[in-house]
Amino acid sequence: MTTEQILIKNAQIVNEGEIINGDVFIENGVFKKIATQISAKSPNTKIIDAEGNYLLPxxxxxxxxxxxxxxxxxxxxxxxxxxxxxxxxxxxxxxxxxxxxxxxxxxxxxxxxxxxxxxxxxxxxxxxxxxxxxxxxxxxxxxxxxxxxxxxxxxxxxxxxxxxxxxxxxxxxxxxxxxxxxxxxxxxxxxxxxxxxxxxxxxxxxxxxxxxxxxxxxxxxxxxxxxxxxxxxxxxxxxxxxxxxxxxxxxxxxxxxxxxxxxxxxxxxxxxxxxxxxxxxxxxxxxxxxxxxxxxxxxxxxxxxxxxxxxxxxxxxxxxxxxxxxxxxxxxxxxxxxxxxxxxxxxxxxxxxxxxxxxxxxxxxxxxxKVEGRGYIKEGYKADAVLVDLNAPWTVTKENIFYKCGWSPFEGSTFKSRITHTLVNGALVYENFKHNEIKNGQRLTFDR
Structure with missing residues (x-):
């Protein structure tokens, strides 16, 4: 589990049937704080300015x-x-x-x-x-x-x-x-x-x-x-x-x-x-x-x-x-x-x-x-999240396909929305068509 601190600023947070503008602080792989305004307390905190983009679980x-x-x-x-x-x-x-x-x-x-x-x-x-x-x-x-x-x-x-x-x-x-x-x-x-x-x-x-x-x-x-x-x-x-x-x-x-x-x-x-x-x-x-x-x-x-x-x-x-x-x-x-x-x-x-x-x-x-601690942007939950820009068109081509098979039924399609950041257990694993090559996946557990 990562110990990195990440602060996402100015996000449109989509969660539990509503969209709110706010900040999200992540520490030790979990959502630590979600509020309208959060200030970084450490110079080591990585800050991501969402610029009004949408943060989804x-x-x-x-x-x-x-x-x-x-x-x-x-x-x-x-x-x-x-x-x-x-x-x-x-x-x-x-x-x-x-x-x-x-x-x-x-x-x-x-x-x-x-x-x-x-x-x-x-x-x-x-x-x-x-x-x-x-x-x-x-x-x-x-x-x-x-x-x-x-x-x-x-x-x-x-x-x-x-x-x-x-x-x-x-x-x-x-x-x-x-x-x-x-x-x-x-x-x-x-x-x-x-x-x-x-x-x-x-x-x-x-x-x-x-x-x-x-x-x-x-x-x-x-x-x-x-x-x-x-x-x-x-x-x-x-x-x-x-x-x-x-x-x-x-x-x-x-x-x-x-x-x-x-x-x-x-x-x-x-x-x-x-x-x-x-x-x-x-x-x-x-x-x-x-x-x-x-x-x-x-x-x-x-x-x-x-x-x-x-x-x-x-x-x-x-x-x-x-x-x-x-x-x-x-x-x-x-x-x-x-x-x-x-x-x-x-x-x-x-x-x-x-x-x-x-x-x-x-x-x-x-x-x-009944997945434990995931699927929501909630304090105490695992920090799995995706930041999307709804106004950043891109076209699916062989050059930007990551599947091993190298093709997609969507090839040639242009999507209006782009995934800009993906976090898995608090680690930034993907950013604008580039991977940070962090294998941070964990085994899911179930509340049964």
Whole structure:
């Protein structure tokens, strides 16, 4: 933990539903004082004049794939956490489908060990459920592991949990938060078979949302929600992509009381089926980017609090892999560096307030996962913060992309807002397209 003193002056502080002008003093890695006016008491205090720019809590991204161990030609915890802090993401929760898959306590802890040495951002790792590892699931300590990830839809290897009896047993047995990828495998296989018969491997990418269809999503997510209601399990549904699924979720109770929560990802808010023509397999994700009407309904549900958090599902592949024909081109793309700038673009368009962005990307992930001491700009909390200039346009180019894979679906896009400073545990890790090469990430802990 850093012992550096930092004083941020003249900031527009966005926190807990309001924006106030003030100063923030950071010492020993925590927010020490927040007030209208604070004077530096030591000549060694680093002063950052925010000049009226906006200070947000560090973003907590509850769903990333950083590919380590085993898939490090695509990405590593070091490279992607470095990109994350450039995007204002100061904490991430990474998924278990690495090689080997994190389906035992020992393999899970191996990932924590890597992150402890290489991560620029704070970190936690989901434990992976399979058809036959319930005994290991029950060993997981909910205090220091974000939750349990189940692939209830199409996946690779034995990460697909498709035995209904096993799924119900897991839901009934664990108090862990259960995060799920919901797509019905049988529906996807039937649709794929149909189009392979017609096109071979080179299926037009525009048919991706027909193969990974609304029905495939709804069948799986509705079963998961019904099972959670039956068993009392704590369920979090990742990356909603359809309007139809929204009927499964409530918005009439506070987030703290919800047992069933939902997430939407940046790409499902930004892109639609109309973009396949230009972007091709670069926007091939699972679940698929669907109709513009789905995108618009997801945004409305986000504002209405049916959807609780915004995440990235950051899942990089090499450009060579993405350029394969449809059946061989992997799904997923890199997003952590550009997620917050994309949401700020929606702010400029009048679609969402800064306060709501902070609620969905900072406060709510902390509430939903019960993250200790993060997600807010509060005295005594860990000093994770991001300073943004809302009037400093920049264009995404290969030269300013930090992902190991070297590409972005946003290449060529111009964002009006720029991240000027990112602090992780009180250390200034990033400043105006340059990293200070400080790996100050800590393991997240949870109030459970």
């Amino acid at each position: 560090g973003v907590i991204d509850d769903q990333v794939h950083f590919r380590e161990p085993g898939l490090t030609h695509k990405a590593t915890i070091e490279t992607e956490s470095r990109a994350a802090v450039a995007g204002g993401i100061t904490s991430f929760i990474e998924q278990p489908n690495t090689v080997p898959q994190a389906v035992t306590i020992e393999l899970l802890e191996d990932k924590y060990e890597i992150a402890s040495k290489t991560s620029y951002a704070n970190y936690s790792f989901m434990f992976g459920g399979t058809n036959d590892n319930l005994a290991e699931i029950l060993k997981v300590n909910p205090k220091n592991v974000a939750g349990l990830k189940l692939f209830l839809g199409s996946s690779t290897g034995d990460m697909l949990v498709d035995n209904p009896k096993v799924i119900e047993k897991i839901f009934s047995s664990t108090k862990l938060l259960i995060a799920v990828h919901c797509e019905d495998e049988q529906t996807i296989q039937q649709n794929t078979k149909k189009y392979v018969a017609e096109y071979g491997d080179d299926i037009p990418i525009a048919l991706h949302p027909e193969i990974r269809s609304e029905l495939a999503c709804y069948l799986s997510s509705s079963r998961a929600v019904a099972l959670a209601r039956k068993t009392g399990a704590r369920l979090h549904v990742f990356h909603l992509s359809t309007a139809k699924e929204l009927e499964l979720f409530d918005n009439d109770i506070p987030l703290e009381e919800k047992m069933i929560t939902a997430e939407v990802c940046i790409h499902h808010l930004w892109f639609s089926h109309e973009d396949y023509k230009e972007k091709g397999t670069l926007i091939k994700w699972n679940p698929a980017v669907k109709k513009a009407s789905d995108r618009d309904a997801l945004f409305e549900a986000l504002l209405a609090d049916k959807i609780d958090v915004i995440a990235t599902d950051h899942a990089p592949h090499t450009i060579e892999e993405k350029q394969n024909p449809y059946t061989k081109a992997p799904s997923g793309g890199p997003l952590v560096q550009h997620a917050l700038p994309a949401m700020l673009e929606f702010y400029h368009q009048g679609k969402i307030s800064l306060e709501k962005i902070v609620e969905k990307m900072c406060h709510n992930p902390a509430k939903l996962f």
